[in-house]
Amino acid sequence: MRLTRLLEAVLDVGTDLGPRGTLRRLVDHAAELTGAASAALVTADPGQGDLAGIRTADRDGVPESAGTAPRLEVPIHVGEERFGELRLTGRPGGGPFTAEDEQLVRVLATHAGIVIGTARLYGTARQRERWIEGAAAVTTALLTEESADDALTTVAERARLLADANAGVILQPTAEGGMEIVTASTPEDPDGIVGAAIAPGSPVLEQLLGGEPVFVTDSATDPRMTTHVRHRFGPSMMLPLRANGRLIGTLALPRRRGDRPYTDVERLLATQFASQAALALVLADARRGRERLAVYEDRDRIARDLHDLVVQRLFATGMMLESTRRRPGAEDVRDVLDRALDELRSTVQEVRTAIFALQQSPAGPPTGLRGRVLRETAAAAALLGFPPSTHFTGAVDIRVPDRVADRLLTALRQALTDAAGRPGVSRVEVTVDATTTLPDGRAPDGRDGVRLTVFDDGVTGPGDGEGTTVTWRSAL
Known part of the structure; x- marks a missing residue:
């Protein structure tokens, strides 16, 4: 009868790959098989990850050290x-075990040890799978992110979740030779x-500068930790982000004070993640550099085309119109030609402005x-709608001092704001002339x-169709 119950207990203990469920079943079945008044399990190492510090409640509420009750360990x-x-x-009737x-x-405990070992292997495999999937997701995200800040935030956020940390932090070297936190991901107040x-x-x-990871048991009390936020955290990993022999920064993964320390497996997986993330950051930066270069090259090509084709044709057209205007008998079309010449000059100015904008770094x-x-x-344009x-x-860049x-x-900003507030505005023209001579009232020496x-x-009053012109002048 007891062998049957033992077989049932062995089978039941092995039905759960979760370590805590396995241990609770073990304690319950041990008490049931022996008739013990209380049963408890104490782990030898309180830092065993998910198995750390497990101690079941006494089965019948009897203190483990009660009197001289029989004991079996x-x-x-x-x-x-x-x-x-x-x-x-303790046993019924006070008899010994x-x-x-x-x-x-012992049979039950031996089987439980096998189940726990299997659970550890399963847990480690799942951890590796999660970290590998996380590293792959980070690599994909980094190669599609637009900015370097977004890339660092992605690394910090994903690493925090994978490590079950309280914060994911990225530090980068400073000009003074230290390191500064540039990105922090935390569900709490950062x-x-x-x-x-x-x-x-x-x-x-x-x-870290030597490329070695740093593992800290308690950030708040470790004398090596010097940042003013160290008192918030307990166990921590600081992993160098190093690629091609260059230190990009450091990934720090601190946990709360009192949380369990990182296991050897977690340290190894996090270190491997940091190495892959560093390589992905380098590749992402190189990709952004190539894209910027492509944009610059394309802008240079467009600027050359505008200058070599459009501007030259406009100048040639303007010269033809000028020649036509000077011919005898052209009085009847002179006004039309004058307006056409003004439009061509305005177009040339706008094309030159566009060329300059293309040459600016985005x-x-x-x-x-x-x-x-x-x-x-x-x-x-956001206020005006055009x-x-x-x-x-x-x-203007050479003649006008800072x-x-x-x-x-300041004057331009105010004039544009005022124009946006007037009704009926559909056209705004801004002109900066650095070749003007101030009127005598402003500069007597000219x-x-x-x-x-x-x-x-825009409309400023009833019947007003002339628009508004704001003029500002200053000596150079």
């Missing part, structure tokens, strides 16, 4: 490792994490007054100046 081995100990206390009781419990730095000369930094802020004016007019027409006369350019941009003119065709 049977070790549980997983391979060569002593995993823990099954403790049984028999040799048969001990034999039954305030104060980004910007925290490791000072130059730190032992942790030296180890990644960086515009340089020079011309580029800054174009940025302001482009921004105003892009303003912009014209430049003279070498202090004058700043005031001009000094050269710069003039900003902003015209819009």
Whole structure:
């Protein structure tokens, strides 16, 4: 009868690959087979990952150390490792545990050790699968992300989830020789994490710069940790992001204080993930570089085509019209020709402006007054619903100093805002002329100046069809 019950217990213990479920079944069946008043299991190592610190409640609420009740202690081995100990206390009638009781419990404990070992292998395999899938997903995401900041955030977020960490943090080298947190992914308040730095000369930094990972049991108390946010965290991994012999940065995965430490398997998988993520970051950066180069080359080609074909043809057409206007008997068409010439000159100016815009780097802020004016007019298009027409006369980038350019941009910004607020605006023209001479009232000596003119065709009052012109001038 007891052998039948033992067989049923062995089969039941092996039905669950979850370590905690296996252990609870083990304790319950051991108590049932022996008639023990209480049963408990204590692990030998409190840092065994998902199996850490497991201790079941006493079966009948009887304290394990109650009086002089009979005790039976049977070790549980997983391979060569002593995993823990099954403790049984008290029997009905106060009699001792028999040799048969001990034999039954040892058979059950041996089988439980095999099941736990299998569960460990299964858990490790699942962990490897998750990390491999995560690394593949990160690589795919990095090769499709648009910006470097998005790529770093992707690495930090995915690593945090895979490691079951409290935060995923990316640090990058600073000009002073230290490292600074540039990206942080955490479900809690990230305030104060980004910007925290490791000072130059730190032992942790030296180890990371040498390409070695750093594993910390408690970030809050470890003397090697020097950032001002270390008190928030407990166990942590700091993994160098290194590719082609170059240190890109560091991936840090801290857990909360009091959380279980990282296992050897988790450390290995996270280190492998960091190596693959570093390579993916390098490849993604190279891809973005190639795309930027392709954009620059395409812009150069378009700018050359505009200059060599469109502008030259416009000049040739303008010369033909000018010649026609000067012929005898052309008085009747002179007004038409004058308007056509004005339109051609305006078109040439707009094409030149487009060429300059194509030559500007899309990644960086515009340089020079011309580029800054174009940025302001482009921004105003969102308010106006259409892009303003912009014209430049003279070498505005060379002739206009920065202090004058700043005031001009302020005036331009205000004029565009006012134009956007007037009803019926369908056309806005912005002109910057760096060849003007200021009126005597502004500069008695006739000094050269710069003039900003902003015209819009909006309605300012009843019967008004002339639009509004705003003029701003300054000496150079």
